[in-house]
Structure formats: C-alpha cells, structure tokens
Amino acid sequence: xxxxxxxxxxxxxxxxxxxxxxxxxxxxxxxxxxxxxxxxxxxxxxxxxxxxxxxxxxxxxxxxxxxxxxxxxxxxxxxxxxxxxxxxxxxxxxxxxxxxxxxxxxxxxxxxxxxxxxxxxxxxxxxxxxxxxxxxxxxxxxxxxxxxxxxxxxxxxxxxxxxxxxxxxxxxxxxxxxxxxxxxxxxxxxxx
Numbered sequence: 620x621x622x623x624x625x626x627x628x629x630x631x632x633x634x635x636x637x638x639x640x641x642x643x644x645x646x647x648x649x650x651x652x653x654x655x656x657x658x659x660x661x662x663x664x665x666x667x668x669x670x671x672x673x674x675x676x677x678x679x680x681x682x683x684x685x686x687x688x689x690x691x692x693x694x695x696x697x698x699x700x701x702x703x704x705x706x707x708x709x710x711x712x713x714x715x716x717x718x719x720x721x722x723x724x725x726x727x728x729x730x731x732x733x734x735x736x737x738x739x740x741x742x743x744x745x746x747x748x749x750x751x752x753x754x755x756x757x758x759x760x761x762x763x764x765x766x767x768x769x770x771x772x773x774x775x776x777x778x779x780x781x782x783x784x785x786x787x788x789x790x791x792x793x794x795x796x797x798x799x800x801x802x803x804x805x806x807x808x809x810x811x
C-alpha cells in the first residue's frame with residue numbers, strides 16, 4: 620500500500636506501484652532497477668516516461684556526435700548512412716535490440732552485400748531482417764550496393780566506438796529519438 624516502505628530497499632517510502640512486481644516501490648529503486656532486475660511491462664507509465672527522456676537526451680548526443688563525425692569524414696556516403704539509420708530505426712520501433720545487436724546486424728548486412736560468398740554463421744534476427752529489406756533493392760538496381768556496404772561498415776565502426784558499457788541501448792535510444800515512428804497508414808474499409 621502506498622506510504623509503506625519500498626518493497627525493494629526497505630528504506631524509502633514506496634510511492635510507485637510497480638505493475639511487474641505488483642508491489643509498491645520507491646522512485647529511486649524504480650529508476651535503478653528498471654530494465655535491469657525488473658523486466659518492465661511496455662505499458663508501465665514510468666518506463667514510457669523514462670524512455671521518452673532517454674531518447675530525447677540520446678538523440679541530442681547522436682546529432683552532435685554525427686556532426687563531428689561528418690566534419691571529420693566528409694568522404695563517407697552520408698546520404699546512405701542517414702538512410703540506413705532511418706531503416707534501422709523503423710525496425711527498432713517494432714522490436715527490442717541492444718547496441719551490440721545493431722552492430723552485429725550491420726556486419727550481417729555487409730556480409731550479405733559482399734560479392735564474395737563466405738560460409739559463416741547464420742545472420743542475427745535483426746541482421747536477417749535488415750538484409751531482407753535492403754538486398755532486394757540492391758539487386759533491383761534501386762540503390763548502390765557498394766555505397767550501402769560502405770555505409771554499413773562506417774556506421775558499425777563508428778558505433779563500436781560510441782557504445783558505452785553503462786548503457787547497452789545508447790545508440791538504439793538515440794535512433795528511436797532521432798527518427799520517431801512513422802504514422803501507421805489506415806486502410807479504407809468499404810462495406811456493401
């Protein structure tokens with residue numbers, strides 16, 4: 620019941636009802652354990668609010684870092700890097716992933732677009748999804764495969780240096796904040 624001690628630390632007043640634990644916990648424990656020891660429900664209002672703040676903050680960091688990266692590397696295929704980031708964000712709005720999984724997906728895409736076929740491990744789920752969306756566009760001649768590969772390699776290499784051990788979703792949150800979900804198209808339903 621609200622007003623009792625936090626069910627996690629036992630020190631502070633439990634001012635939030637945790638839908639996952641079905642107990643009252645303090646805001647400090649909620650913030651500290653959210654997504655770590657507590658597997659929050661996607662509908663939890665505290666999770667939704669915290670994710671929105673994280674995404675906004677990480678998006679600003681990403682835009683500043685990319686401006687510096689672009690200034691230092693003007694030769695990179697920037698339109699392809701940005702398009703690849705948008706495609707990744709669209710997938711990430713529908714599925715959970717960590718920065719390490721995004722990095723692996725970029726490696727998988729690079730491998731899928733390679734003119735040399737190497738027998739290797741199966742691609743990651745995100746890598747398979749990313750490749751299945753982009754490889755057909757390359758085969759149809761709609762995008763330049765070497766530019767997409769260069770963008771994937773550049774983004775993967777940059778990401779490996781930007782990731783931090785303290786936040787395994789830093790880049791993912793930045794992408795989700797930078798590229799909000801597209802509004803869903805509503806179909807026209809005609810009834811006789």
